[in-house]
Amino acid sequence: MKIQLKYFASVREALGRADEAVDLPDGIATLGDVRAWLRVRGGIWADTLAEGRALRMACNHVMTDAGTRVTEGCEVAFFPPVTGG
Amino acid sequence: MTVRVQTEDFDLSTEVAALRAQNPKVGAVACFVGTVRDLNEGSTVEAMELEHYPGMTEKSLETIVAATRKRWPGTEVLIVHRVGRLYPLDQIVLVATTSAHRGNAFASCEFVMDYLKTHAPFWKKEKTEQGERWVDARVTDDAALERWGLSSVNAEVKEP
Numbered sequence: 701m702k703i704q705l706k707y708f709a710s711v712r713e714a715l716g717r718a719d720e721a722v723d724l725p726d727g728i729a730t731l732g733d734v735r736a737w738l739r740v741r742g743g744i745w746a747d748t749l750a751e752g753r754a755l756r757m758a759c760n761h762v763m764t765d766a767g768t769r770v771t772e773g774c775e776v777a778f779f780p781p782v783t784g785g
Numbered sequence: 786m787t788v789r790v791q792t793e794d795f796d797l798s799t800e801v802a803a804l805r806a807q808n809p810k811v812g813a814v815a816c817f818v819g820t821v822r823d824l825n826e827g828s829t830v831e832a833m834e835l836e837h838y839p840g841m842t843e844k845s846l847e848t849i850v851a852a853t854r855k856r857w858p859g860t861e862v863l864i865v866h867r868v869g870r871l872y873p874l875d876q877i878v879l880v881a882t883t884s885a886h887r888g889n890a891f892a893s894c895e896f897v898m899d900y901l902k903t904h905a906p907f908w909k910k911e912k913t914e915q916g917e918r919w920v921d922a923r924v925t926d927d928a929a930l931e932r933w934g935l936s937s938v939n940a941e942v943k944e945p
Binding site: 706708709710752753754756758761762763777779780781782783784785 | 836838845898901903905910939940
């Protein structure tokens with residue numbers, strides 16, 4: 701399944717990229733799965749996306765949680781807690 | 786347009802005039818303007834960079850406007866949020882709400898800000914004498930939204 705990934709703010713800086721297109725292997729079904737799959741890259745990926753780190757996520761421009769299922773062509777974003785206003 | 790994200794500054798009088806134009810039902814306008822402080826958590830702030838998530842930002846602000854109008858029917862809502870590089874004294878955000886009476890205008894204006902602080906995808910990075918740092922989310926902002934009966938876990942370390 702092909703999806704788009706986006707990273708923002710401190711997460712974008714830590715990972716050194718703002719976006720990428722990925723082809724998910726079978727079995728990666730939820731946003732939480734995607735996060736865990738990206739951690740397998742190791743190094744800064746394992747650190748930045750580690751469980752217990754304050755990380756928020758969105759799917760198709762809606763803030764959501766790790767249990768949300770990914771769909772073909774969806775846009776998934778990972779970012780820190782928001783600080784606007 | 787009731788929701789705008791822009792780099793340019795805004796003029797409060799012009800925005801309020803446009804919001805209540807041709808609407809004699811309005812008897813109250815409440816406004817909030819957030820500005821850049823020169824001091825945050827003990828450090829002198831020289832400048833600030835505001836990042837956002839184009840596309841999602843507008844959508845989330847429109848969701849906030851819809852939730853506000855549902856809670857206070859008849860209320861008009863304007864949100865203008867700046868992004869990019871800002872300096873102390875600069876305006877960051879404008880929220881204006883209109884209503885027949887002041888109670889709903891005050892309440893809805895505060896509701897919009899509490900919602901925005903915890904749900905709209907903006908991030909502040911400050912430039913201080915110690916270097917650059919991302920601003921931390923505050924648990925008090927989550928508590929502020931919870932007063933309205935909405936849960937918020939933005940500042941929590943654990944996932945929602």
